[in-house]
Amino acid sequence: MNKPLFTLKKVSTTVQNSVGLHINILKNLNLTINEGDFITVLGSNGAGKSTLFNVIAGGIPATSGSIMLENRNITNESALKRTKYISRVFQDPKLGTAPRMTVAENLLLALNRNKSFSLMPRQLNKHIDTFTKLTKQMGNGLDQRLQTSVGSLSGGQRQALSFLMATIQKPKLLLLDEHTAALDPKTSAQLMKLTDEKVTANAQTALMITHNLEDALTYGNRLIVLHAGQITLDVTGVEKQKLTKEDLLNYFASY
């Protein structure tokens, strides 16, 4: 525990907007993610939260600065290569699953992450028991629908599946990008609880963007606030536990 896993050093990112203007989104951002950290990420729209995730996952290159994974410099590694150790759950349940394939087929694909996709038969049946056990943990009937195509699932089931798929092969880092935001309050709370259980049980290092202040306070061992491309607040452990919603609201009001 507490060994630095990912280190972002003076990372800046410039992207071109639709009219061709260059905009600095991240500005000399420093962040050390320690092993086992479950960090909730807060920040207003446009603060750079999603860009931060994209830079970590490799979808957007860092214009300057460096990103280290343990002792290895991964600043220039492609997004495809980084999928070996980073997985991600998006806000839109549609983004994380293949709609025309069955639940079991989707899980099998996720299980094969990191392995080469060989010309050997897929042996789906061999894994059904494991998949049934896994999906049962979700407690939303997903285990009854293993042979159903994902397109016919409810948004909640689909997002629970996305989450399962992202964690079925434990990644070094799990990025949760407002993954409960598109769900109704009850389903959202259910998935949030499951997320917490799984992350805690596996000592999964994770970053979670949320706009829900209570979730940000309840879950995780560390909380960061992004503002105008920089981390302006970073609290851990006891300090985070003492933090209240009022503190956060006052903090945001001060901008």
Next chain:
Amino acid sequence: MNILISAIGQGLIWAVLGLGLFLTFRILNFADMSVEGTFPLGAATAVALIHNGVNPYLAMLAAAGAGALAGLVTGLLYTKGKIPILLAGILTMTAIFSINLRILNGANLSLLNQKTILNSHFMQQLPPFFNTVFVGMLTLAVIIGSLIYLLQTNFGQAFIATGDNPTMAQSFGINSDSMTIFGLMLSNALIAFGGALVAQNNGYADVNMGIGIIVIALASIIIGEVAFGDLSLNLRLVAIAVGSIFYRFVLLLVLQLGFNPNDLNLLSAIVLALALLTPKLQNIFKIKKIIKGSVTPHE
């Protein structure tokens, strides 16, 4: 009777095109126009090689290779060049037209008095038109069998996922560009192989034989889907073969009605349009919906 056997034989060998197009149209989810070029390319390659004394089987393999190469070009233009897939296909198709003229050294080339896979000693023992049926059956068995195996491998599943949701595929370490290029290469190899078969069956290759090919190939896919409704992925491949035969029967029927062969492209387009409109028409008439325009789950 002979005319029916002939239609079945035609349907079987043309089904190879439907299978090729299925990989891009249904699995990768886009319409690849390069097939209008790769079909005559396969025909031209095979006919020119046979004309030069090359073994017809080797000539067909070369045709498939040429098709794969053309698919590679379209794939690179699309994935690496970021050219929209329709335009990328049209570029390849247009370029191939000139290449075919060079391969054939003219607008067409006959196979008169040449050895083809359809006129070997064994084939001549068969009743009339049964040679096409025999070759068609054998070819389809091998191709459908191989595709079924391929699509149920881990690789095949990654390929299907790419067409289904490229973002998701990529986030699980699947190189969606490579998968797309692979799909285009395999699809066009099959279509060029189909071209080589059809040319041998017709006895010639012609630079214009690609016009409307995508419509014919789509017709076998769509007719199969309309006729059989919801099927597993494996059975859908078989349905394409049956759809292709149905399509030949439809053409036979309209020719019997007195239309002439020059009307065929118009008729093909109408048949396909009707098949594609079936879901709409069914909605209008509140008939049970049987088309699912998608890869249905296996098992």
